[in-house]
Amino acid sequence: MAPQTTQQWTIEGQSGFDSLVFHESVPIPKLGDRDVLVKIHAASLNYRDLIIPKGQYPFAQRDGVVPGSDGAGTVEAVGSHVNRFKVGDKVATLFNQGHIAGSLDQQTVRTGLGGAVDGTIRQYGVFDEQGLVHMPSNLNFLEASTLSCAALTAWNALYGLESKALKPGDVVLTQGTGGVSIFALQFAKAAGATVIATTSSADKANTLKKLGADHVINYKEEPNWGEKAKSLTPGQCGVTHIIEVGGPTTIAQSLKAIQIDGVISIIGFIGGTTKDQPTFLDCLVNICTVRGLLVGSRLQFEQMNRAIEVNDIHPVVDGKVFDFSQTKEAYQYMWDQKHFGKLCIKIA
Incomplete structure (x- = not known):
């Protein structure tokens, strides 16, 4: 049986990191035909995540959103018409959920996880199958959780x-x-x-x-x-x-x-x-x-993942990994610039 509720963080207001609010039990929406339920094992933070609760982010966002664009996990259930994934697949999230290929437009630029769309700092998340990619086979969940924003941005900068x-x-x-x-x-x-x-x-x-x-x-x-x-x-x-x-x-x-x-x-x-x-x-x-530039497309993500596998590239993850319950502390640690490389939160 698929889980019915999830624990998650949300951003309520713009008063800084005190805007991060923990929720013990939130109902998981019913899966649509093209939806995928993901058990999120790890998430990672970006500078963008830090400035959203401070009211300094220049792109689309909404109050009450689940933060975090970057996450990796396993597929727990799929909708009746899903054909890109099956239960048990290891997946990572696409930053702009609607950016499949080519250039961003006025619609897809408003589909950013953790800004306008509920993100990854939660135990379970429902995503359209188009907004996920298969994890590189050479990475663990912590490493794969760092790819959605920073890695894809770097790839787009060099190859876009x-x-x-x-x-x-x-x-x-x-x-x-x-x-x-x-x-x-x-x-x-x-x-x-x-x-x-x-x-x-x-x-x-x-x-x-x-x-x-x-x-x-x-x-x-x-x-x-x-x-x-x-x-x-x-x-x-x-x-x-x-x-x-x-x-x-x-x-x-x-x-x-x-x-x-x-x-x-x-x-x-x-x-x-x-x-x-x-x-x-x-x-x-x-x-x-x-x-x-603003991150990159799913097509670029998939190209990047092939390069990561072929060259056995491993993301640099900070030695301090925070627990899900320590999300606020993780934000502060990164704001204080105590990290090196990517800062991760272990969720599952």
């Missing part, structure tokens, strides 16, 4: 523009040691690219080198790190792909590092905002593509 997709010998610059940056490092190295990473910590620099970074720049010691990065590239021509996570506070340095016809993928703004920032004219002067 087909005419400028990552090639062996390209140079990739990553910023910091968050989930997207580390996934980009791993994907780039697997593809035969050179990676330049930035960080502010000597300890983190050593870890980045162990993960394969060819060069690491301490941006506190080298505030003009954009020119430094460019000097490390062949012929000092510049970086091919930059994974821009800092946003307005770091984009000026990224523009100094990029090569002609290179791509800067803006995927976040963890550095906050500033009035003194580059303009569109700077993109022209540097003759580059500056691209904003």
